[in-house]
Amino acid sequence: MKARVAILLSGRGSNFLALQAAIARGAIPAEIVLVLSNRKSAAGLRSAAELGLPTLCLPHGEAPSREAHDERVVAALAAAAAEWICLAGYMRLLSPVFVRAFPRRILNVHPSLLPAFPGLHAQRQALEHGVRVSGCTVHLVDEELDHGPIVEQRAVPVRSGDTEETLADRILVQEHRAYPEALRRLLTRRWTIVGRRVVFARSRSAG
Amino acid sequence: MKARVAILLSGRGSNFLALQAAIARGAIPAEIVLVLSNRKSAAGLRSAAELGLPTLCLPHGEAPSREAHDERVVAALAAAAAEWICLAGYMRLLSPVFVRAFPRRILNVHPSLLPAFPGLHAQRQALEHGVRVSGCTVHLVDEELDHGPIVEQRAVPVRSGDTEETLADRILVQEHRAYPEALRRLLTRRWTIVGRRVVFARSRSAG
Numbered sequence: 001m002k003a004r005v006a007i008l009l010s011g012r013g014s015n016f017l018a019l020q021a022a023i024a025r026g027a028i029p030a031e032i033v034l035v036l037s038n039r040k041s042a043a044g045l046r047s048a049a050e051l052g053l054p055t056l057c058l059p060h061g062e063a064p065s066r067e068a069h070d071e072r073v074v075a076a077l078a079a080a081a082a083e084w085i086c087l088a089g090y091m092r093l094l095s096p097v098f099v100r101a102f103p104r105r106i107l108n109v110h111p112s113l114l115p116a117f118p119g120l121h122a123q124r125q126a127l128e129h130g131v132r133v134s135g136c137t138v139h140l141v142d143e144e145l146d147h148g149p150i151v152e153q154r155a156v157p158v159r160s161g162d163t164e165e166t167l168a169d170r171i172l173v174q175e176h177r178a179y180p181e182a183l184r185r186l187l188t189r190r191w192t193i194v195g196r197r198v199v200f201a202r203s204r205s206a207g
Numbered sequence: 208m209k210a211r212v213a214i215l216l217s218g219r220g221s222n223f224l225a226l227q228a229a230i231a232r233g234a235i236p237a238e239i240v241l242v243l244s245n246r247k248s249a250a251g252l253r254s255a256a257e258l259g260l261p262t263l264c265l266p267h268g269e270a271p272s273r274e275a276h277d278e279r280v281v282a283a284l285a286a287a288a289a290e291w292i293c294l295a296g297y298m299r300l301l302s303p304v305f306v307r308a309f310p311r312r313i314l315n316v317h318p319s320l321l322p323a324f325p326g327l328h329a330q331r332q333a334l335e336h337g338v339r340v341s342g343c344t345v346h347l348v349d350e351e352l353d354h355g356p357i358v359e360q361r362a363v364p365v366r367s368g369d370t371e372e373t374l375a376d377r378i379l380v381q382e383h384r385a386y387p388e389a390l391r392r393l394l395t396r397r398w399t400i401v402g403r404r405v406v407f408a409r410s411r412s413a414g
Contacts, residue, residue, distance in 0.1 A: 113340055116323045130404035132360035133320055133342060153339035155362035160407055197337035200367055 003187050006034040006082035008073070008090040013044025014172065015088040015109055015179050020051060022180035029187055034080040036073065038092055054080065060092060070098040077102075086183065087141065099143050104193065106141035107186075109179050111171045113137060113153055118146035123168045132158050134167065136175045138182035140198070149198045152182035210394050213241040213289035215280075215297040220251025221379065222295040222316055222386050227258060229387035236394055241287040243280065245299055261287065267299060277305040284309075293390065294348065306350050311400065313348035314393075316386050318378045320344060320360055325353035330374045339365050341374065343382045345389035347405070356405045359389035 005023075007016045016035065022028050035048035038060040048055045056076055063069035074097065077085065087094075087108040099106065112122035114137040117129070126134040135155040142148035154174035158167060185191075190201035212230075214223045223242065229235050242255035245267040255262045263283055270276035281304065284292065294301075294315040306313065319329035321344040324336070333341040342362040349355035361381035365374060392398075397408035 113320060113323065113338070115336060115338075116320065128402060128404070129322060130357045130402070131320070131322075132357055133362045135340060135362070150337045150339055155340045155342070160409075195335060195337070197335070202367075 001029070003030040003084055004033045004080070004082050005030045005084045005086055005183070006036060006077050006080060007032060007044075007048070007086050007088050008036050008038075009042055009044040009088045010037060010039050010091040011042055011044060011089045013042065013047065013088045015175055016044050016086070017047060018176035019086060019088070019180055019183065020053075022184070028180060028184045030084070030183065033082055034077065036076060038069075038090070044088070066093070066095050067097050070095045074098055074101045084183070084187075086179070088179075093145065094141060096143050099141060104140055107151070107179075107183060108139060108141050108146075108148075109175050110137045110139065110146050111168060111175065113155065114139065114146055114150065121164075123171065124164045126158060127162060127164060127167060134158050134171060136171050136178055138175075138178050140193075149193050149196050151186060151198050152178045154178045208236070210237040210291055211240045211287070211289050212237045212291045212293055212390070213243060213284050213287060214239060214251075214255070214293050214295050215243050215245075216251040216295045217244060217246050217249055217298040218251060218296045220249065220254065220295045222382055223251050223293070224254060225383035226293060226295070226387055226390065227260075229391070235387060235391045237291070237390065240289055241284065243283060245276075245297070251295070273300070273302050274304050277302045281305055281308045291390070291394075293386070295386075300352065301348060303350050306348060311347055314358070314386075314390065315346060315348050315353075315355075316382050317344045317346065317353050318375060318382065320362065321346065321353055321357065328371075330378065331371045333365060334369060334371060334374060341365050341378060343378050343385055345382075345385050347400075356400050356403050358393060358405050359385045361385045 009016050023030050032053050034054050036056045037045045040057050045055050058072050060069045085102050085106040113135040117125040133155050138152040139150045140148040156170045156174055192199055216223050230237050239260050241261050243263045244252045247264050252262050265279055267276045292309050292313040320342040324332040340362050345359040346357045347355040363377045363381055399406055
């Protein structure tokens with residue numbers, strides 16, 4: 001059984017492409033059932049269409065409130081029978097109505113080693129703090145920003161002379177590895193959440 | 208010119224031994240001019256004496272206050288003409304009187320990737336948070352706990368089934384590498400602090 005995965009993005013969606021590539025080569029037992037954007041101009045939407053994937057654009061400006069917009073998005077995801085939601089550069093905070101519609105089934109990637117540097121401009125925060133190691137985090141989304149249980153992290157060095165851009169590029173390479181690996185593990189292993197830890201069982205499940 | 212380094216410890220001082228080994232093999236242009244403990248029973252004191260290093264025990268219970276104790280410690284460090292202070296498992300918070308006596312010349316190592324998990328039981332904090340990557344941080348000491356400018360960090364994986372002890376052991380291996388490297392860089396490179404970043408110049412200084 002393949003898991004039905006929807007992707008939400010606002011830009012080029014490079015993490016979407018990394019997930020899609022891993023799925024296409026059979027590394028993840030999933031199929032992408034919808035690529036949804038809140039921005040018509042998102043390059044990731046065009047990439048999805050070129051790959052023959054179902055796409056949908058729901059501009060957030062057309063809804064009277066965050067909740068109203070999220071209700072439309074949740075309805076579209078339900079219509080596509082999506083089981084898992086992967087955020088891939090989706091520049092919208094999710095309202096509780098969204099998070100509660102897919103408990104423990106929404107994944108996000110963040111460009112820092114959480115709990116360090118949540119929020120916007122994580123790479124800039126890391127540089128200004130003077131850390132020598134940063135990285136990325138794939139986590140389940142809960143109702144707090146960049147907070148939910150952590151599935152996968154990868155470290156990268158911060159180098160002298162790094163700019164926000166050079167650090168972001170180095171982290172992005174690891175995001176493209178960590179995100180497919182996180183989804184693969186969640187779909188192929190038995191796991192549960194203890195406290196705020198994602199605990200994987202040793203043996204693989206049938207799925 | 209060798210830098211005059213004092214070590215402060217409360218226990219076995221494994222990081223002291225790592226620093227001493229690096230100094231002894233000529234990797235760091237420094238000499239240890241004093242090993243000081245607040246605990247008479249500290250195994251690190253015995254190791255220091257066996258290595259022929261000057262040792263001093265100043266039990267903190269003998270001073271009427273934290274400041275009074277730190278004034279005695281600072282006086283002993285001054286008497287030894289110490290230029291740099293390396294904390295190696297020194298289980299005492301430094302009072303401002305201590306920190307201000309050696310501005311930007313006190314180093315500490317902490318078993319997490321700061322700013323994540325400052326304070327006691329950093330490894331337990333990391334396990335309970337469910338991170339997949341942790342590590343250690345060598346930093347200059349300022350007046351806030353586990354807060355000063357970062358000199359060196361090393362990442363380690365957190366594995367399924369890790370206990371506080373197995374994680375602490377894995378991190379400790381990296382502490383023993385990061386601490387000598389941090390001291391070496393500070394003593395052999397030109398550096399300055401910009402904001403809260405330690406910025407090393409590209410070229411080596413004569414020292």
